[in-house]
Amino acid sequence: MKKAFLTKTMSAIIVATITTILPLGVSAEWKQNIDKTWSYTERNTIAKGWRYISGEWYYFNSDGNMKTGWTYDRGQWYYLDSSGAMEEGWVNIKGTWYYFDSTGAMKTGWIKENGYWYYLDYQDGMKTGTVELGSRTYYFDNSGRLRNYATVSEVTTSTTSGSNQQTTQTSNSTSSGATISVSGLPNLPKNYSVSVQAAAENKILELMNQKRTEAGLKALVMDNTLLQVARYKSNHMIQYNYFDHTTPQGNNWTSWLQAIGYKYTATGENIAYNTYDAVYLFTQWWNSTGHRANMMNPSYNRVGIGVLNGNGKYMGTQTFSN
Numbered sequence: 001m002k003k004a005f006l007t008k009t010m011s012a013i014i015v016a017t018i019t020t021i022l023p024l025g026v027s028a029e030w031k032q033n034i035d036k037t038w039s040y041t042e043r044n045t046i047a048k049g050w051r052y053i054s055g056e057w058y059y060f061n062s063d064g065n066m067k068t069g070w071t072y073d074r075g076q077w078y079y080l081d082s083s084g085a086m087e088e089g090w091v092n093i094k095g096t097w098y099y100f101d102s103t104g105a106m107k108t109g110w111i112k113e114n115g116y117w118y119y120l121d122y123q124d125g126m127k128t129g130t131v132e133l134g135s136r137t138y139y140f141d142n143s144g145r146l147r148n149y150a151t152v153s154e155v156t157t158s159t160t161s162g163s164n165q166q167t168t169q170t171s172n173s174t175s176s177g178a179t180i181s182v183s184g185l186p187n188l189p190k191n192y193s194v195s196v197q198a199a200a201e202n203k204i205l206e207l208m209n210q211k212r213t214e215a216g217l218k219a220l221v222m223d224n225t226l227l228q229v230a231r232y233k234s235n236h237m238i239q240y241n242y243f244d245h246t247t248p249q250g251n252n253w254t255s256w257l258q259a260i261g262y263k264y265t266a267t268g269e270n271i272a273y274n275t276y277d278a279v280y281l282f283t284q285w286w287n288s289t290g291h292r293a294n295m296m297n298p299s300y301n302r303v304g305i306g307v308l309n310g311n312g313k314y315m316g317t318q319t320f321s322n
Contacts, residue, residue, distance in 0.1 A: 027042075028040065028041065028042040028043075028053075029041050029042075033065065035065075037065040037066060038065070038066040038084065039060065039064045039065060039066065040053065040058070040060065040064075040066065046060075046064035047060045047064060048060050048061070048062060048064055050073075056084075056085040056086065057085065057086035057104060058080070058084045058085065058086065059071050059073065059078070059080060059084075059086070066084045067080055067084065068080045068081065068082055068083075068084055076103075076105040076106065077105070077106040077122075078100070078104045078105065078106065079091060079093060079098065079100060079104075079106070086100075086104040087100050087104065088100050088101070088102060088104055093125075096124065096125040096126070097125050097126040097144065098120065098125045098126065099111055099113075099118070099120055099126070106122075107120060108120050108121055108122055109121075116145040116146065117145070117146040118140070118144045118145065118146065119131065119133070119138065119140065119144075119146070126144040127140050127144065128140045128141065128142055128143075128144055130283075132287065132288075137274070137284050137287070139276070147276075148274065148275040148276045180194065180196070180228075180231050180232055180234075180235040180308070181232070182228050182229060182232045182256070182260060183260065184259050184260040184261070185232060185256055185259060185260065188232070188235055188236060188239050189239050189240075190239070191239050191240075191241075191311075192238055192239060192310040192311040193310060194235055194238055194239075194308045194309065194310035195308065195309045195310070196231060196306075196307070196308055197278040197307040197308065197309055197314065198307075200278035200279050200281070200307045200314075200316075201222075201227075201305040201306065201307050202222075203279050203282075204279060204281060204282045204305050204307070204316070204318075205220065205222055205303065205305055207279075207282045207286075208220065208282065208295050208303075211286070211295070211296065212295070212296060215296060217296065217298055218298075218301060220300060220301060220302060220303040220320075221301065221302055221303070222302075222303060222304065222305065223302040223303065223304055223321065224304075225260070225262055225304070226262075226302060226303060226304025226319045226320075226321060227304035227305065227306065228304065228306075229253060229256055229257065229260075229262075229304055229306075229319050230304035230305055230306030230317040230318060230319040231304075231306030231307075231308060231317070232256070232306070233253055233256075233269075233271070233306060233317040233319070234271075234306040234307065234308040234315040234316060234317045235306075235308055235310070235315075237271070237273075237315055237317075238308060238310040238311050238313075238315050239310075241311065243271070243273065245269060245271065252269075253267070253269050253317075253319055254267060257321075262321075264321040264322060265322055266299050266300065266320075266321065266322050267319070267320055267321045267322075268294045268297065268300065268319075268320040269294075269317065269318065269319050269320070270285050270291045270294050270295070270316075270317070270318040270320075271315075271316065271317050271318075272284045272285055272291075272316050273313045273314060273315045273316065274313065274314055275312060275313050275314070276314075277314065278307050278309065278314040278316070281307065281314060281316035285318070294318070294320060295318070297320065299322055300320040300321065300322055301322050302320070302321050302322065303318060303319065303320050303321075304317075304318070304319040305317070305318050305319075306319075
């Protein structure tokens with residue numbers, strides 16, 4: 001970023017015509033025009049396009065007038081300060097931070113500087129706070145540095161026929177080193193130690209039912225079978241180190257429900273993970289249109305919510321049925 005002293009110096013000097021001696025005795029001259037714009041002549045020719053003058057790059061339009069502010073040239077955006085000098089590096093423009101590479105071109109997308117990742121776009125510049133990019137949710141601190149990320153899946157639904165199962169409520173405890181198993185489904189490997197986040201599961205149910213009640217929908221009840229299947233799915237993704245509705249073995253939650261004899265007429269699944277907060281999984285789902293539709297689906301009246309911590313992340317699964 002250019003030092004304020006340099007900018008102020010240029011502003012002070014540029015109030016009059018400036019003559020610079022070029023090599024071989026060829027003169028160059030700054031000239032202020034009637035409309036208060038500035039032009040630059042060298043070898044008696046008005047400068048146009050990019051010119052490197054006294055260690056700074058300037059841009060002159062087709063009329064020879066020096067540009068300031070945002071300038072678009074050859075598919076790239078540049079920013080010229082009030083003195084006309086091209087900016088490089090981090091620049092705060094009207095309260096928004098942008099980054100310009102060594103050529104002066106504005107950078108967008110991911111950039112890494114001093115070991116930290118940042119994300120910038122054309123409209124908003126440097127991102128801060130929670131940002132959804134594709135299927136992932138990222139968190140950037142106030143300085144724009146990436147702190148952690150989360151992922152939300154695409155929504156998948158399925159239907160079949162039959163009746164419902166019984167329901168129970170879970171406790172508010174957190175169990176460490178838990179073994180997650182479901183009768184009728186294969187035992188999972190223990191590649192990673194996991195802990196059940198029961199308090200987060202109940203809080204997510206509370207937050208979801210609050211939204212449903214506000215919308216005039218019936219609250220969902222926690223179904224014990226769906227709860228065990230949801231926990232099993234979260235653990236399955238942790239132990240096999242993947243993130244998808246379909247397992248590496250080619251199964252999904254509907255095939256598991258069929259294997260254990262669970263009957264339903266409609267079912268759906270939401271999955272998500274993050275690296276920082278178990279309850280925030282609800283916000284990830286709520287901020288995604290498709291996942292919110294699953295949580296607010298009036299056809300569903302039962303749910304299982306399985307939240308586990310393992311392999312450095314909070315893995316969450318919601319399994320819905322009627």
